[in-house]
Amino acid sequence: MISLLFISVFANHFSYFCAMKYYIISGEASSDLHGSNLMKAIKKNDVAADFRFWGGDKMQAVGGFLVTHYKHMAFMGFAEVIKNISYIAQKMSECKADILKYQPDCIILIDYPGFNLRIAKFAHNNGFKVFYYISPQVWAWKSNRVKQLKAFVDKLFVILPFEKAFFAKWNYDVEYVGHPLMEVIKNEIKSERLKVENEKIVALLPGSRKQEILVKLPIMAAVAHHFPDVNFVIAKAQSANQTWYDEALKNISAKNISVIENKTYELLQHADAALVTSGTATLETALFQVPQVVCYKGSWLNYAIGKRLVKVKYISLVNLIMDKLVVKELIQNDLTENNLVKECGELLFNEKYRSQIMQDYQALRSQLAESNASEKTAKMIVEIISK
DSSP, X not given: OOOHHHHHHHHXXXXXXXXXXXXXXXXXXXXXXXXXXXXXXXXXXXXXXXEEEEEOHHHHHHSSEEEEEGGGSOOOSHHHHXXXXXXXXXXXXXXXXXXXXXXXXXXXXXXXXXXXXXHHHHHHHTTOOEEEESOOOTTTSOTTHHHHHHHHOSEEEEOSTTHHHHHHTTTOOOEEOOOHHHHHHHHHOOSOOOSOTTOEEEEEEOOSSHHHHHHHHHHHHGGGGGOTTEEEEEEEOTTSXXXXXXXXXXXXXXXXXXEEESOHHHHHHHOSEEEEESSHHXXXXXXXXXXXEEEEOOOHHHHHHHHHHOOOXXXXXXXXXXXXXXXXXXXXXXXXXXXXXXXXXXXXXXXXXXXXXXXXXXXXHHHHOSOOHHHHHHHHHHHHHHO
């Protein structure tokens, strides 16, 4: 005869014997990274977890079924989105149909607001539990999207220290879990050296999208011939096409430029300075303690629209979190070869300038604090859907 105690234990842990289904949507390289770590953490709390997702190679390596790779959805800027609007609408319809067919226990959305907020509404209206990990940057623009988040998301997990206070102004109680990059970089630090003694390295991080590489990399790479005794190393994104780099570098004659693929963190660990496209990479570079200059240049249309809509003082996460100009930002017309050469020289050879940046980086790390965002988020998600 089965004891009442056994029945109770079996009932309380039934979710661990019956696979819970998680549908996850991420739309870019950084989201693929954080999504993969979240999936690993979910599996620690739910050993039978079943994943179906939109993401990339890192998420696929964890396990589950990859529906669509993010590289097929990597459209940057207003003009590019409008140009591909019918394709995006088609993928949106496919996603909705796939969710209905899969019938997940929850849907986890990671950043990627243009797509994910529409999925959040659809999912909520169809009775699915909706979680949002890594909030859209509604504090920068389109703050009315907070109303959508409140209406359609069951729990929002934020990663920047000022976000909880921002959402409190909207009477929206969110979970601050810390920044997932803290755990990523802690786990990625290696002892091997990439450089030869007495040689300096400047890391070039032009981004992973075609438009970013074609527009910004030629300007970044042109700096190399001004510093012939310095190694300039381009971090090639695994998802990017080699022909984009070939096109961007076709007029660059400097011999001190090289390319490495899928080793960005190893490069940053040993770089003396970096020229970095705006985005998550600016924070990654800071956490590796590399003095940097932040680069942004888009089409005149994207820049004109963005300048009218975005309501923040800075474009880099480093400066936004610190609420001051820690690292130089060269934006649009200011992103020139001459300006980059000047700033690169300061980063490499002005010890007072480098020292101040390093001090600010330490303060930045203190603000973010040590955390395990993936573990915290995963534990809360599993607990909620297991009830």
